[in-house]
Amino acid sequence: xxxxxxxxxPLEIAPLAFGGNVFGWTADxxxxxxxxxxxxxAGFNLIDTADIYxxxxxxxxxxxxxTIIGRWLKQSGKRDRVIIATKLGMDLGNERKGLSxxxxxxxxxxxxxxxxxxxxxxxxxxxxxxxxxxEETLGAFAKLVExxxxxxxxxxxxxxERFEQALAVxxxxxxxxxxxxxxxxxLYDRADFEAKYAGLCLREGVGVICYYALASGFLSxxxxxxxxxxxxxxxxxxxxxxxxxxxxxxxxxxxxxxETAATPAAVALAWLIGRPAVTAPIASATTVAQLDQIxxxxxxxxxxxxxxxxxxxxx
Numbered sequence: 001x002x003x004x005x006x007x008x009x010p011l012e013i014a015p016l017a018f019g020g021n022v023f024g025w026t027a028d029x030x031x032x033x034x035x036x037x038x039x040x041x042a043g044f045n046l047i048d049t050a051d052i053y054x055x056x057x058x059x060x061x062x063x064x065x066x067t068i069i070g071r072w073l074k075q076s077g078k079r080d081r082v083i084i085a086t087k088l089g090m091d092l093g094n095e096r097k098g099l100s101x102x103x104x105x106x107x108x109x110x111x112x113x114x115x116x117x118x119x120x121x122x123x124x125x126x127x128x129x130x131x132x133x134x135e136e137t138l139g140a141f142a143k144l145v146e147x148x149x150x151x152x153x154x155x156x157x158x159x160x161e162r163f164e165q166a167l168a169v170x171x172x173x174x175x176x177x178x179x180x181x182x183x184x185x186x187l188y189d190r191a192d193f194e195a196k197y198a199g200l201c202l203r204e205g206v207g208v209i210c211y212y213a214l215a216s217g218f219l220s221x222x223x224x225x226x227x228x229x230x231x232x233x234x235x236x237x238x239x240x241x242x243x244x245x246x247x248x249x250x251x252x253x254x255x256x257x258x259e260t261a262a263t264p265a266a267v268a269l270a271w272l273i274g275r276p277a278v279t280a281p282i283a284s285a286t287t288v289a290q291l292d293q294i295x296x297x298x299x300x301x302x303x304x305x306x307x308x309x310x311x312x313x314x315x
Contacts, residue, residue, distance in 0.1 A: 007179030
């Protein structure tokens with residue numbers, strides 16, 4: 001397993017990232033610690049979270065995931081073995097949202113406190129804020145990089161036009177640029193990224209860490225009919241995948257999994273890892289057994305014939 005560089009930054013990562021949205025939600029603290037320990041023991045290092053995780057859970061206010069990661073960092077002593085990526089900008093209530101310079105300064109300190117660290121490796125704009133000039137946002141990020149509180153910056157959920165504008169602003173003003181893009185991309189959800197972002201990221205040398213890499217769990221093969229949707233809290237969001245194309249993709253994954261002695265989830269992630277624009281997909285797990293299955297993707301070799309079959313099934 002070879003590490004990959006995130007964009008033009010100094011950050012080197014294994015080709016699969018752990019999605020921290022489950023910490024404090026579908027994985028309690030003790031389980032989260034076991035998952036993080038196993039992830040690092042297996043040679044992986046990028047942990048992706050956000051300040052808003054998991055505000056959607058009744059009784060949660062946001063910051064739960066960062067808090068658990070921070071406790072694990074303190075207890076484990078493994079800060080120097082991991083790349084911590086977090087995000088800001090989504091609405092946390094009480095006017096805590098956006099990408100103004102004032103709010104970035106406040107939000108980063110909150111994340112650093114919860115994470116119990118004095119620096120964030122990759123700090124990402126979780127969504128575009130069109131009420132704030134790009135110059136102001138990028139200037140505020142530049143101060144964080146200069147101060148050492150942030151090593152590199154990235155963006156998620158930007159339109160291709162705004163992302164390209166942001167790169168141009170950084171070049172013009174000689175500011176740190178977004179070294180990564182975090183888009184929605186997987187074997188089912190292909191069209192938008194491939195048509196609008198892939199060429200831009202390849203041309204500009206931007207690292208891509210894609211979310212929903214398993215289409216909310218659909219590509220694991222766990223959900224094959226409407227009767228399966230009650231299997232997890234995420235089931236309600238999977239109904240849209242249960243169409244002719246979705247089932248065709250599952251059939252192709254089943255065949256590839258059988259041929260490679262892997263799981264459908266590992267095959268789906270290996271397909272992403274092998275895409276030319278992708279640096280590392282983000283995937284999560286709630287048990288160590290699940291985690292081991294998806295980590296196998298990083299060393300799973302898919303033959304050209306299998307890739308062609310998956311490409312055709314998901315076209």
